[in-house]
Amino acid sequence: MDVDQFNRELLAFLAAASTPFHAVSALASRLQSAGFSPLRSDQAWSLEPGGRYYLTRNDSSIVAFTIGAEAAPERGMRMVGAHTDSPCLMVKPAPEKRRAGYFQLGVEVYGGALLNPWFDRDLSLAGRVSYADQAGALRTAMVDFRRPLAVIPSLAIHLDREANQSRSINPQTDILPVLALRAEPGTPSFRELLRDRLLVEHPDCGVREVLDYELCFYDTQPPALVGLHEEFIASARLDNLLSCFTGLQSLLAADGRQSCLLVCNDHEEVGSLSTSGAQGPLLLSTLRRLVPDEVTLAQLVANSLMISADNAHGIHPNYADKHDDNHGPLLNAGPVIKINANQRYATNAETAGLFRLLAKEEGVAVQSFVVRSDMGCGSTIGPITAGGTGIRTLDIGVPTFAMHSVRELAGRDDAAQLCRVLQRFYNHSGRLTPA
Numbered sequence: 001m002d003v004d005q006f007n008r009e010l011l012a013f014l015a016a017a018s019t020p021f022h023a024v025s026a027l028a029s030r031l032q033s034a035g036f037s038p039l040r041s042d043q044a045w046s047l048e049p050g051g052r053y054y055l056t057r058n059d060s061s062i063v064a065f066t067i068g069a070e071a072a073p074e075r076g077m078r079m080v081g082a083h084t085d086s087p088c089l090m091v092k093p094a095p096e097k098r099r100a101g102y103f104q105l106g107v108e109v110y111g112g113a114l115l116n117p118w119f120d121r122d123l124s125l126a127g128r129v130s131y132a133d134q135a136g137a138l139r140t141a142m143v144d145f146r147r148p149l150a151v152i153p154s155l156a157i158h159l160d161r162e163a164n165q166s167r168s169i170n171p172q173t174d175i176l177p178v179l180a181l182r183a184e185p186g187t188p189s190f191r192e193l194l195r196d197r198l199l200v201e202h203p204d205c206g207v208r209e210v211l212d213y214e215l216c217f218y219d220t221q222p223p224a225l226v227g228l229h230e231e232f233i234a235s236a237r238l239d240n241l242l243s244c245f246t247g248l249q250s251l252l253a254a255d256g257r258q259s260c261l262l263v264c265n266d267h268e269e270v271g272s273l274s275t276s277g278a279q280g281p282l283l284l285s286t287l288r289r290l291v292p293d294e295v296t297l298a299q300l301v302a303n304s305l306m307i308s309a310d311n312a313h314g315i316h317p318n319y320a321d322k323h324d325d326n327h328g329p330l331l332n333a334g335p336v337i338k339i340n341a342n343q344r345y346a347t348n349a350e351t352a353g354l355f356r357l358l359a360k361e362e363g364v365a366v367q368s369f370v371v372r373s374d375m376g377c378g379s380t381i382g383p384i385t386a387g388g389t390g391i392r393t394l395d396i397g398v399p400t401f402a403m404h405s406v407r408e409l410a411g412r413d414d415a416a417q418l419c420r421v422l423q424r425f426y427n428h429s430g431r432l433t434p435a
Contacts, residue, residue: 003412006416011222011224011225013026014236014237015223017241018124020085023244027064032054035052037053041057045289047290052256055286057282059142061084064262066254068259070429073291078259078425078428079391082243083243083244083266083272084266085110085268085270087269089108089175090107090215093212096189103178105150118175120154121151121220121221121406122148123148124217125215126143126216127143128141132208132209133206134206134208139206141201143198143215150178192210221236232409232412233409233410236408238409240310242415244264250262250423253423257427261286268381272381278384278385306389306394310380313399314400315329324371327368327369329399331400332414334366334414335396337352339370339395340377346380346382347395351392358421359424362424364417364420369399399414
């Protein structure tokens, strides 16, 4: 695998995928270019051995799968899961605020965002808009302003001398982005500004009225290789678009002999309970369409395995005491198996053992992460998927710094190394259960 080429494509994907909607659009475009056929949930499916297919849900989640030319799904599907959403600032329904001579927008924090890094960033705005066209029909379209549109200025230290010791952030009052000087009477409302943007990006959309929207601010600084030797990747939304891209590249490179699946769910950062989240019906309903017979479905579940790919916490050199002594993953030292005795991760000895075997066959080093026993542990779609489907699952990821920040950091080699292991997994012709 050409690591440089892999990273160039990864950076391009990260730049394009400013929201879950844009991420799914980019994933679908790559799948279609690779010969995957789109499916619709409201239509009958005609699937063939060797076929390659994908479907989307809510424009923000996607499932892609192949019917093995040599192994039907009930003989065991090789599955990889990730999520498309990242913590961010979402625009409220009635957002316009005019204070102290400035025009601002009210925002709501989505997910467990690290808020301090959002200050003093060049922010743009993107997402999905619903509108009525000239005939009165309901339509939706994506928008992305793709330029610096707003900023959240910090309060100067002269006005808060204790800022470096004790400044806290009130998400209701302290993080409203500034867009302009206060609008004069007659200035268009925010929905009218969105109507104008729709006409710029979709000139033939026939928009009559903007009805509603799901929009979030994002940092316009592009993804980049950084470091003295360019050994790091710095970008927004590494958690978890890096895993979505890695899973996609692995699936596209699979040889097609086995039945394989990639699912990228929305709403992981807020609990996964939605029509398009991992706690919703998307995956299981797809599997039921593949094998409608309950006995055959039970065989598929028993013979399959899911790898939940979501970034892991790398050991931070300034805060090394936040890690267990023997479980501090290093950047550029290989993918990480995530383990938690209280089932916050779905890994067990059996699923971890298979991953270690596959990594060894690829010559890829593997690390382990266990949270300190005196600290709480985050979770992933892994336990949700395992509990909702009965499919054996393990949790892995690449080590990362600054998770949930507006800009995160990973190693330049780790995603490509993980891709090699996932491709080996997709091509694995042996049993997915112990002999």
